[in-house]
Amino acid sequence: MAKTNAGRFFEDYHVGDVIKHAVPRTVSGGERALYHALYPARHALYSSDEFARASGLPKAPLDDLAAFHVVFGKTVPDVSLNAVANLGYAEGRWLKPVYEGDTLRSESEVIGVKQNSNGKSGVVYVRTRGLNQNGDVVMEYVRWVMVRKRDLDALAPETVIPDLNKVIPADQLVIPEGLDFTNYDFELAGEPHRWGDYEVGEVIDHVDGVTIEEAEHMIATRLWQNTAKVHFDNTARPDGTRLIYGGHVISMARTLSFNGLANAQMIVGLNGGAHANPCLSGDTIRAWTEVLDKAETSAPGVGAIRLRLVATKGGAPFELKGEDGKYLPDVLLDLDYWALMPL
Template identity: 75%
Template structure:
C-alpha cells in the first residue's frame, strides 16, 4: 500500500530558520460561526452579540468574536506546525489588527523564527510567527507561538540553535484600534455592568465565580469546528492514559467567556502578550476563571482605554497560581496575559 500521497506532518528536523509556510484550506466565516461559538462557550459580551450595540460603539455592525479569528487561524497552522507536537509552550507579540466580519475569508501563513533542539535529542522547540489574512490581503491577526515537536530521527544532526528575542508586553502605543471605535456613547446597562476602566485598580483580583464542566462532545465539536487536526485532541490512542487532551484554545475561550462576570466591559481583545497552558485539561474537568489587573492605558480614540489582564483558568480557587517552588499549581490550566479595549 502506497503512503506517498499522505502527509505524516513535519518533525523537528524538517524546520529551517526563515521558512515561510503557506497553510492550506482558507475558511469563509459567517453567522453560523458565531452561533456555534456562542453554543460552545457562555459568551455574552454585547459588542459581539448585537449589531445595534456595535453601531452605537462606532462600528458598522457586530464583528465576529476575536477568538473566532484566533481559532480559525490557529487551526490552519496545526497540520504544518504542531501535528507532531509534544506540547504548545507559549505565545507572545500577538495583536488583533482588524475586526473579522461575517463573510470574510481567512487564511494563514507562518514564518519559522527560531529552532532549538532539546538536550534529550528526541525533540526540539520551534518558534513561528503566524499572520492571519482576509480576502483583501489585510492582516487581521498576528502572533508568535513556540511548540515542542518530536524528532523523526533521533540521530539527525541538530540545527544551530536560534531563540528569538520576544517582547514581554505589547506596548499600548502598538495596539491597533478598530476604525471608528467610539465608547463615548457606551450603554452600560445593555452591556451588563457599570464598571469603567477607572473603576479597576492595578493588582486587583477578580473572581469570575462561575464554572463550566467540559464535556467530551463539546470539545470534540470545537476541535473539528476549528479544523484542528492535532492528534492528541481527537485520537484517544495517542496517550497512554487513553484520554483526549482538550485543545488549549477551548480553555482560552471558556475562561474569556467566564470573565464576563466582572469584566463585561472589556469588550474587544487587542493583544496577546504571553500565555502558557500550565497543565493538561481533560473532559469532566470543571473550569473556573479569575483575572488580575496588571496595567491600564488611555488611548487615542473617544472614550476608549486599554486594560491589561492576567486571565487564569483553573480547577482550583481564585488567586492561586504558583506553589512555594515557583511552579504552577497542578490545578492551574491557563495563564494568559492580554490587553482589551474598555470604556474609560
Template identity: 80%
Template sequence: MVKTNPGRFFEDYTVGETIHHAVPRTVSGGERALYHALYPARHALYSSDEFARACGLLASPLDDIAAFHVVFGKTVPDISLNAIANLGYAEGRWLKPIYPGDTLRSSSEVIGLKQNSNGKSGVVWVRTKGTNQRDEVVLDYVRWVMVRKRNVDARSPDTFIPELKPALEVGDLVVPEGLTFDNYDYTLAGEPHRWSDYDIGETIDHVDGVTVEEAEHMMATRLWQNTAKVHFDATLREDGQRLIYGGHVISMARTLSFNGLANAQIVAGLNAGAHANPCYSGDTIKAWSEVLDKAETNIPGVGALRLRLVATKGGAPFTLKGEDGKYLPHVMLDLDYWALMPM
C-alpha cells in the same frame, strides 16, 4: 509516491522559511452561533449588530478569540500535527475586525529552533499571520511548540532563540477604525464598571464554572479544523485520554470573565500565555483575573486594561505558583492580554 501527509517533525524546519497554510475559511454568522453555543459568550459587542453599530463598527464582528481559533487552526497540519505540547504565545495583535463574509488564510514564518536535551524533540517558534480576502493582515502572533523528531539520530538544526517582547505597550495596540464608546449603553452591556473603576493589582473572581464535556471539545476542535493528533487519537497518550485543545480553555476562561469584566469588550493584544497543566473531559473550568496595568489609548474614551486571566480546575482563587516557582497542579492557563473598554 506517498500522497498522505504525516506532518512535519522537528528536523524539517528551517529558520527563516515561510509556510503558507492550506484551506482558506470564509466565516459567517454560523461561527458566531456555534461559538456562543460552545461557550457562555455574552460580551455585547459580539452579540448584537445594533450594539456594535452604536459603537461605530459596521456590525458585530466575529469574537476575537474565535478569529484567533480560525487562524490558528489553519497552522496545525504544518506546525503542530506532531506536537507534544503547545508551550506559549507572545506579541499577538488583533489588527482589524473580522465580519461575516470575510475569508481568512494563514501563513507562518519560522523564527526560532532549539533541540531539547533528550534529543527526541525540539521547540519551534513561529510568527503566524491571518490575512483576509483583501490581503489585509487581521491578526498576528508568535507561538512556540514542542515537536517530536522523526529520527532521533537526525542532525539537529542550529539553535536560534528569538528575542520577544515581554509585553506589548499600549502604543502597539490597534483600536478598530471608527470605534467610539460615546453612545455606550452600560445597561445593555450588563455591568456599570468602566476603565476608571479598575485598579492595578485588583483581582476578580469570576465565580462561575463550566464542566468540560468530551463532545463539546470535539465539536470545537473540528469547528476550527484543528487536526492535532493528541486531541483526536486517544492511543497517542499513555493514559488513553484525549487532551482538551488549549484554545477551548482560553475561550471558556475569556467568556467566564464576563462576570466582572463585561465591559472589557475587545481583546486587542496577547502578551504571553502558558498552558500550565492539561485539561481533560470532566474537568470544571473556573477563572479569575488580575489587573496588571492600565493605559489610555490614542482614541478618546477608549481605555486599555492589561489583564492576567487564569483558568483553574479547582483550588483557591488567586493562587498560581508554588514556592518552587512552578504552576500549581490546578492551574490550566495563565494568559496575559490587553482589552479595550470604555473609560
C-alpha cells in the same frame, strides 16, 4: 508515490522557512452562533449588530478569539500535527476586525528552534499572520510548540531562540477604525463597571465554573479544523487520554470572565500565555483575573486595560505558582492580554 502527509517533525523546521497554510475559510454567522453556543460568549459588541453600530462599527465583528481559532486551526497541519504540546504565546495583536463574509488564510515563519535534551523532541517557534481576502493582516502572534522527532538520530539544529517582547506597549495596540464608546450603554452590556473603576493590582474572582465535556470539545476542535492528533486520537498519548485544545480553555475562561469584566469588550493584544497543565474531559474550569496595567487610547471614550486571566481546575483562587516558581498543578492557563473598555 505516497499521496498522504504524515505532517512535519522537528527536524523538518528551519529558521527562515515561510509556510503558507491551506485552506482559506470564509466565515459566516454560523461561526458566531456556534462560538456563542459552545462557551457561551456574551460580550455585547459581538452579540449585537445594533450595539456594535452604536459603538462606531459597521456591525458586530466575529469574536476576537473565534477569529484567532480560525487562523490558528489553519496552521495545525503544518506546525503542530505531531506536537507533544502547545507551550506558549507572545506578541499577539489583533489588527483589523473580522466580519461575516471575510475569507481568512494563514501563513507562518519559523523564527526559532531548540532540540530538547532528551533528543526525542524539540521546540519550534513560529510567527503566524492571519490575512483576509484583501491581503490585510487581521492578526499576528508568536507561539512555540514542542514537536516530536521522526528520526532520533537526526543531528540537532543550531539553537535559535527569538528575543520576544514580554509586553506589547500600549501605543502599539491597534484600535479599530471608528470605535467610539462615548455613548456606551452599560445597562445593555450587562455591568456598570468602566475603565476608571478598575485598579492595577485588583484581583477578580469570576465565581462560576464549567465542566468540560468530551463532546463539546470535539465539536469545537472540528469547528476550528484543528487536526492535532493529541486532541482526536487517544492512542497519541501514553496515558490514553485526549488533550482538550488549549484554545478551548482560553475561550471558556474568557467567557467566564464576563462576570466581573463584561465591559472588557475587544481583545487587541496578547502579551503572553502558557498552557500550564493539561486539561482533560471532566475537568471543571474556573477563572480569575488580575489587573496588570491601564492606558488611555486615542479613540473617543475608549481605554485599554491589561489583564492576567488564569484558568484553574480547582485549588484556592488567586494562587498561581509554588515556592519553586512552577505553576501549581491545578493551573491550566496563564494569559496576559490587552482589552478595550469604555472610560
